[in-house]
Amino acid sequence: MSVKLIKSFGFTLNEASDLFDMIEMNEATCNNVSEKIEAKVKLLDEKIKELRKIKTLLLNGIKNCQGACNPSKADENCPMIVAAV
DSSP, X not given: OOHHHHHHTTOOHXXXXXXXXXXXXXXXXXXHHHHHHHHHHHHHHHHHHHHHHHHHHHHHHHHHHXXXXXXXXXXXXXXXXXXXX
């Protein structure tokens, strides 16, 4: 197994190092590796939820801003971004 392959599965370098340590110590059983993979899948699910929330906020911001964005000068900033800062 290569670092490149493990990274392609979304594992960090530290996580890859842990997996290689398990292999080196002959502890990379199916159960141990499955636990690592299940933990990674759980993190990915949490990240997907977080990204979906961010996507919704951004799309709602666009929807709310369109038509309501009426700066008095052409060089004024969009209120959606200014309000967020």
